[in-house]
Amino acid sequence: MTKTLKAFRRIGLTALAAALLTGVAVPTASAGQDRPELRQIAQEFIDAGFGGMQLRVRDERGEWTGSAGVRELGSTAKPPTNGHFRVGSTSKNFTATLVLQLVAEGRIGLDTPVAGFLPELGLDSRITVRMLLQHTSGLFNHTGQYHPDGTVTPGIPWAGKEWVDKRFHTYRPEELVRLAVSKPPVFEPGAGWSYSNTNTVVARLLVEKLSGRPFADELDRRILRPLKLRDTLSPGAWAGMPKPYAHAYYRYEDAGQWKTIDVTHQNPSWISSAGDMISTTKDLQTYFSALQSGKLLPARLMAEMRETHPGSESLYGFYGLGQFTQDLGPGCGVVLNHNGGLNGYGSLMYSSPDGSKTLTASITSGDSAKDPLPSFPGALDKLVRTVFCGK
Known part of the structure; x- marks a missing residue:
């Protein structure tokens, strides 16, 4: 359990503050069917200390949507099942x-060094595209590097009062990478595995260099418009949130006192393309199903994406190129996923290998001193097995 909780924190869902314990509303489900087992699990997330949850499942029984908890503190209204949220590392x-x-x-090869395309960043000339996507580059994590002995080398502020005071500050992607490059590497390129947000920021800059377009424009052109994902965006430094949405809260300590603020509006440029996107459970379902069923990449690159690194085990399985592969065991099989978290938010995105069965969700935090983190792995495992194992 300790190992998985550490991995959970590293990936970013630690940023979810503890949630509302009282005044929890009864979960709602889509019309036409009842899935009491899913409603019960959604409620368990709320009982654990989260504030709100939106849940969407598509399986052999059709599509089900539901929500639990509250949309806003002080209100009894439930989170909208079509609500927008910050997806974090998803x-x-x-x-x-x-x-x-x-x-x-053919614009670039998986094993092509990236420094020649981005010479201004001062990257190690041995770092390849594959290393960025698989987190084997050794680049320091600009949000702080967690070491095996439990110590942390700080990066930019992303938690506590320091982040609260700077939550509308704008960072440029190049600024984040240069901070990382100024620190000693975690290991020689290709010599290990370490989850680093900086890898994905470099990947963003590589997309812009190769395409000649801003990242958000290329995302829109290649993925969002073809799949009609009208509720998904890469906001850059925009601190807003499209309606409808459930509010997200952040609990922090200031001068010995615990305070809670609404962080629905925040500038996510500190995490950039490693965690800044906004979406809905419906759009995440459409996207991840399309990806896994081969609509976005050729078979050879889907195989590369699913080839995992042996040193990357975490709560979510083993890491490949931009996603996790998790073997649930006999009777369940393999699921692909990439979950995420940002201050006040968590997201879940799962699919079967053929894209036919999916699970997507949003979790928001509230205003409780109860820490939901210890209960999260068990609740998540129960949810995933209920959906993908039929148990």
Whole structure:
């Protein structure tokens, strides 16, 4: 359990503050069918200390949507099942797909060094495209590097009062990469595995260099418009949130006192393409199903995406190129995923290998001193197995 919780924190869902415990509304489900087992699990996330949850499942029984908890503190209204939310590190999968589309077109090779394309950044000349997408580059994580002995080398502020005071500050992607390059590498390129947000920021800059377009424009042109993902965007430094949405909250300590603020509006440029995107459970479902069923990448690159690194085990399985592969065991099989978290938010995105069965969700935090983190791995495992194992 300790190992998985550390991995969970590293990936970013630590940023979810503890949630509302009282005044929890009864979960709602889509009309026409009842899935009491899913409603019960959604409620378990709320009981664990999260504030709100939107849940969408598509399987052999059709599509089901539901929500639990509250949309806003002080209200009894439930989160909208079509609500927008910040998807956090789920953004990494979109970025990886963009890069692999460029690889498919012959713009660059998976094992091509990237420094020659981005000479202004001072990258190690041995770092390749594959290393960026698989987190084997050794680049320091600009949001702070977690070491095996439990120590942390700080990066830019992303938590506590320091982040609260700077939550509308704008960072440029190049600024984040230069900070990382100024620090000693975690290991020689290709010599290990370490989850680093900086890898995906470099991948963003590589997309822009190869395409000649801003990242958001290329994302729109290659993925969002073809799949009609009208509720998904890469906001850059925009701090807004399209309606409808459930509010997200952040609990932090200031001068010995605990405070809670609404962080629905925040500038996500500190995480850039490693975690800044906004979407809905419906759009994430459409996207991830299309990806896994081969609509966005050729078969050879889907195989590369699913080839995992042996040193990358975490709560979500083993990491490939921009996604996790998790073997649930006999009777369940393999699921692909990339979950994420940002201050106040968490997201879930799962699919069967053929894209036919999916699970997508948003989790928002509230205003409770109860820490939901210890209960999260168990609740997540139960949810995933209920959907993909029929148990």
